[in-house]
Amino acid sequence: MKKFLLGTVALIAFAAPAAAADLAARPYTKAPPAPVALVYDWSGFYIGANGGWGSSRKCWDSVAPALLIGAEGCHDATGGTAGGQIGYRWQASSWVFGLEAQGNWADFRGSNASTLFLGARNDSRIDAFGLFTGQVGYAANNVLFYVKGGAAVTADRFRIFDIPTGLVVGTTGDDTRWGASVGAGVEFGFAPNWTAGVEYNHLFMQDRTHTFVDGAGAFFAADRISQDVDLVTVRVNYKWGGPVIAKY
Structure with missing residues (x-):
């Protein structure tokens, strides 16, 4: 019995160092690095192109010194447009602020038969327009939602046709008209320095x-003409500035 107890103690004493050696031999595994989130940066200058469609609502009213006074009817002048824009944006947290100038060629045409002067057709056309606006937007990483507003200018041409002869x-010749503009859009950053969007x-x-x-330069008529314009365009921009920010 005494020999048995001595052997058991010796076996335990031998096994303990061996177990400790096994634990020390286990390999050390390094913790994986913290994930890195890439945040799109909308700050910087940009230049781009746009194209789309427009419609201008115009109502004509004959006024003095014309002999007949009264409403002559309304029409929509519609067509395509293409142009470009240049601007600058700066980002503060998720808010984005910007300034932009846009210039477009346009071909918005329309006409209606006068309801006051029988045999006459009132015709209008917008050949070009420009926008000078400020922007306020909210960025969800590489998607930007924004509203804008500012000044607008249109290049108009108004004519009266004789329906029987054409x-x-x-x-009036060429006419430049100033007004105001409001709008909204969404823009998507699809590459480090490229964005695309839709704007109204x-x-x-x-x-x-x-x-x-x-044709001889003599007075023919006088009309008060109202004008509103609706525009929908697709835009592509190239911007300068840090495309992404690494956020740990």
């Missing part, structure tokens, strides 16, 4: 009285 009997703008161009002259 001849121009009265014209409404232009308040107010009422304006125009004098029409005939």
